[in-house]
Amino acid sequence: MVTSHNRSIPKGAGNLESQLLGLKFRLPQLLKDVSILEKEDDGELYGVVSLQVIENELVEIKNIVDKLNRTTQEFQHLTTDSGRQLMQLKAELQELEQYDSLQVEKSRKANQRLKRDLEICRNDAHNTQPTPHPDSGQTSDVCPHGKFVNITGPRFYSNGESTVNHKYGGWGRDPKPELGKENWYWRVILDVNNIYANHITFYSSLSSLTVGIKLPGNFYINPYNPTTNTIQGPNVVLYGDALFYNCYNFDQLCRFNVTSKTVSTLQLPQGTRYNSNGNFCQFSECYIYTDIDLATDESGVWLIYSTVHYFGNLVLAKVEGDPPTLNQTWHTSVYKQTVTNTFMAYGILYATRFVNNDMEEIFYSFDTSTGEEKFKLGIFFRKMCPDINFLNYSPRDQMLHVYCDGYMVSYDFLFE
Structure with missing residues (x-):
């Protein structure tokens, strides 16, 4: 076989x-x-x-x-x-x-x-005549007609008393402080769900902020969460001893007077996107409840948002008075969800976009005095953490304040 x-x-x-x-x-x-x-x-x-x-x-x-x-x-x-x-x-x-x-x-x-x-x-x-010093809350002592050309840093980097569970929030200085509050810093930390907060915390100096010494301490808008007057989202700013923010669960702007502890509101234009339907975004994700952005510069408070009627593009408006009202409004050509954040400086809107986990680019500007738009600024800066949840320019010290993943970061502005 x-x-x-x-x-x-x-x-x-x-x-x-x-x-x-x-x-x-x-x-x-x-x-x-x-x-x-x-x-x-x-x-x-x-x-x-x-x-x-x-x-x-x-x-x-x-x-x-x-x-x-x-x-x-x-x-x-x-x-x-x-x-x-x-x-x-x-x-x-x-x-x-x-x-x-x-x-x-x-x-x-x-x-x-x-x-x-x-x-x-x-x-x-x-x-x-010499221009006023930044501590006066007015214009800076750089050339008033110079343009923003770059940022350097980071200059400051700390998480204070924050924990990794509180990724979203905001911080900075009041561009128009009351007498005796010139050196104060403020901070708002959202809850562990990164949706809302019910108080603002003040610190007597930058060193107190760094080590987490809460003096003068917490100022509560409402002791219970959440209510109509509760802060929603991280994009908050302080100006003239008043905190401006998106009212919880409403297409409204809230203004909280820190001294009197009273809240006044402004109904936003019809079709304004809110409740996390018009967020800032990057390649792989969007930053929740960032529909309504607020910014400060030398002239006051600005509102940046998007609407259904204007195809989701950025809309910019000047906020005035108490109760707050919207003054002049500008429409831009940049789609909001292609932007990671915005800030104002000398009446010019700037927008950022995600490059990678280590780098961010300031790529866009809109000049409210001329209506000129620029899409290729090419100003890059190194990040301390991948996601930028809050971004605002401080005219008091010509710095850019950033909040990312529970950390506070600042950069120096360079003007021509």
Whole structure:
């Protein structure tokens, strides 16, 4: 009877070398068995049994060949993918090298412009009255007609007494403080669900804020959560001893007077997106309850939002008075959900977008005095954490205040 030989290689072996070795011995033996069968076949049981053995051997050999083909294809795909990734990495490295070179040259030219304009400012200072100091709550002591060109830092980085469970919030200084409150800092921390808060906390200095010494302490809007007057979302600002924020669960703007502890409201325009339906977003996620954004600059309080009627694009309005009202309104061409945050400086709206976990870009500006829009500002700054939940410019010290994942961060503004 014909028998099969060399079965030391296990059936279905995954090792490529073992499979190749199995084929090396099994194919010649199979040819030999077939030759014997052709010579000795008597057409009866002996031939049938021998043929069955050969058929089984053919099936096993075919399985090994199939596995070898699949393994070879996987190696080919792996080689192709690796080659493609190496080429992509090379291109990215070349692009990064070119970007770094451009940034160095841009920084050099920016420094030259700053030095030149500083000399102009110094010369003009001899012929004009000095501008008020930032602590007065009015305009800064930089050239009043200079434009924003860059930010540096971070200069300050701390989580104070916050925990990682409180990712959303806001902080800063009052651009128009009451007498005796010039050095105060404020902070609002949303609850663990990152939706609402019912009080604002004051600190007597930056060092007190850093170590978490709450003096003067908490000022409660309402001791119970949530109510109509509860803070919703992280985009809050303090101006003139009043906290401005989105009223909880309503398309309304709230103004909380810190001294009198009273709340006045403003009904927002019809079609305004609220309740997390028009948020700031990045590539993979949106920042919840950031529909209504508020900002401060040298002139006061600004409201940034989007509406159904204007296709979700950013809308900007000036907030005035108590109870608050909306003054002039501007419509922009940038879609709100392509933006991660906004801030105001000298009447100009700036918008940021997510680059990666380490970098953010200030890419857009809208000048309310001229209506001019710019989409390619290309001002990059390094982040201390991936997500920016709050962003606001402080005219008192020309700094950008950021709140991200429970941390407070600040950057220095550079004007021409």
